[in-house]
Amino acid sequence: MELDAKIPSGPIHEKWDRHRFDMKLVNPANKRKFDVIVVGSGLAGASASATLAELGYNVKCFCFQDSPRRAHSIAAQGGINAAKNYQNDGDSVFRLFYDTVKGGDFRSREANVHRLAQVSVNIIDQAVAQGVPFAREYSGLLDNRSFGGAQVSRTFYARGQTGQQLLLGAYQALARQIGTGKVRMFPRTEMLDIVVIDGQARGIITRDLVTGKLERHAGDAVVLATGGYSNVFYLSTNAKGCNVTAVWRAARRGALFANPCYTQIHPTCIPASGDYQSKLTLMSESLRNDGRIWVPQKPGDDRVAGQIPEGERDYYLERRYPAFGNLVPRDVASRNAKNMVDEKRGVGPTKIGVYLDFKDAIGRDGKNAIEARYGNLFEMYERITGEDPYSAPMRIYPAPHYTMGGLWVDYNLMTNIPGLYAIGEANFSDHGANRLGASALMQGLADGYFVLPYTIGDHLARHLGEGLVSTDDAAFQAAEEGVHRRTERLLGIDGSRTVDSFHRELGRLCWENCGMSRNRAGLEAAVARIPELKEEFENDVKVLGSAESFNQSLEKAGRLEDFFELAELMCYDALERRESCGGHFREEHQTEDGEALRDDENFQYVAAWEFKGQGETPTLHKEPLEFEYVKPSQRSYK
């Protein structure tokens, strides 16, 4: 299979402009002849649906929540980057581009990243015009902060609720189009297959989650904006419903899945407190600006924090990385915490955690200053743990948070299946092996507002006059029957274990073998064990209720089945990538000081996997990466 990324020619800062000129256009009167299916109503899906409808296309938008406003994007806290340079501190489109390529550890596509940095400025304009209440200074102008170790202040934020406010902006634009009838919204509807006819994406099969009814929807193009797959680990910071099903169904129909092993583990989350734990809560990274991270020097030290004298504490990040200290990047902070726990120096009742201590900051700046900065976070911590972080140090531990991997897309955000697009966290595009803080919101909205609405026209223009495929077509019928059989099969197993108990087991397996650090033996064991576990699931899961009603266990069972297959591919990819880069740390490939060691000579490519069927070895396709503008270098935080 030939992987053509379709990167336009010319100097990097002219590529997008040239491309926009070269692409075919659909004239305004013809736009209404096209129906576009958008699966997902998060930042990417809502912004794309609204914009496509404004342009005149007929849009059908789907989400599994009861309202599009509840998509997982709502939970993003910290902020959104844009190269506005409002602070006059030396930011520019090129600097944001540079930081993103470097932050991604030289595993992303330069052309895509540059375009992202270019359109970032338009996102802020658009959001403000919609009424998104970003933080402001007393001058009435927009405020910015520095985020995730960036040397410039380019992050726009809305208290600790940036995702909520941006999503409400996109949701409002979507609601306006639903009101005009240009978008038909299908909430509580799950996409369960995609229909490919003569190699083109032509529609989807959905299940109405209230009535259980299966439905066929034809479209001239299908856009997947269905988010990331962190929930393969069961415990993550993602919303409970986040899943890989839409993307995986596409992979099963031939769409390539790129870099599945690039997952991001966020260092500052509240540790799990027991076996009943259902999800993990992120605490803003900004806490590391004032908190000091430490563990006892002695393994197995059972004393409470206050009784461990200063001389017996190990501020391990400050010790190992004098220049960056507690502000090292996410992956470095996460891995070091894991090492402490592995050395039996973890803290708290489960011993799986490290301290984040504000005592010195409170001593220096006063309790009031700390409260003003982090009051809401401290309150959230206390609400969840029942402990007061003003008087005793917080306990934190890393948790799966974001997935850089996703469907392979070309420069137009189209997958290798013509007519099938992937946007937002669902694609693999812009973050390489590691995403910078505040860049996911930027990418989702860039894709949805400013990239896809242009590039999709180029595809549709070539299909003018073809008309929609009939949903009576044999391919629709076969796909619907497939979904029906699968549902019946899951309900018919009638075993002894719950869906969640299997999901927890899969999650633990992935976390232990394909989590913060990975090695060959562990990955091989996981690749062998995952299909066995899936088989146990298929023989022993218990899903009650019927297919023709609201049935949350059935929803979960279908999603978990797809997670099993994805998990296997993720471990394959991690096994195959015999280097360390960004969020992917292979223990065999590290420097003498234990830092990630890239192998540009052999692994400077995108790994795009072709699923060959259950139990078959997937086929690897490589898209080589070239770095013309940002020369690969080794990261150092010493």
Added chain:
Amino acid sequence: MKLTLNVWRQDGPGDSGRMVRYEMPDVNPDMSFLEMLDLLNEGLIEKGEEPVSFDHDCREGICGACGVMIDGRAHGPLPGTTTCQLHMRHYKDGDELTIEPWRSAAFPVVKDLVVDRAAFDRIIEAGGYVSVNTGSAPDANLTPVPKDVADNAFDAATCIGCGACVAQCPNGAAQLFTSAKVSHLGLLPQGQTERWRRVRHMVATMEDEAFGSCTNFTECEAACPKGISIDFIAQMNRDFVRARFRDPEADD
């Protein structure tokens, strides 16, 4: 600790529903309320009984999906707290709890504790937006917004659309929800062009839905997990009256 739960079970909109009693012998105080329901459900499935359906997603108090009446209070006893953020340490051994869905004519029950809140979406669709097509926005710093105005608009914009206000209101009114969106956009310069039209259309749609009317019980404010103030209702009412004169399209 040991708890007794009385949970509303209802197969669907057509079913009349009933309370079912469950004993929970081993609840950990560090669990969240929803984790306690997870535990109940795992036990039910193992016994071959259908689990209790309830809406939830983020479990962080921001998506607005969760929400049940706990002993007659929307989202339970703690102020400023969604159901998913309530933890079991606020209960004690031997407590008996009653768990029901939102009760409102405008929010029909889908199943067990799950209700249909689509009426909220229809109110937003009627005008809860600024009509700015993608690409036509001016530079973001062209229009400064005084910080206090921006902060006030933000306070209204934090609404998560959970429906607790409607559920707690003896009349089942949606004034707090509607006024939060009307005020969020009506306070900002970006929302001025459509201010009068917006309030007329949103209020009209709200009145067409099966919500009750507001008679100032103020229960909504107390139940709101995000602390949205009833001052916004007063503001909406003022705007609504003024809109009759200001909105050129107003025909009454």
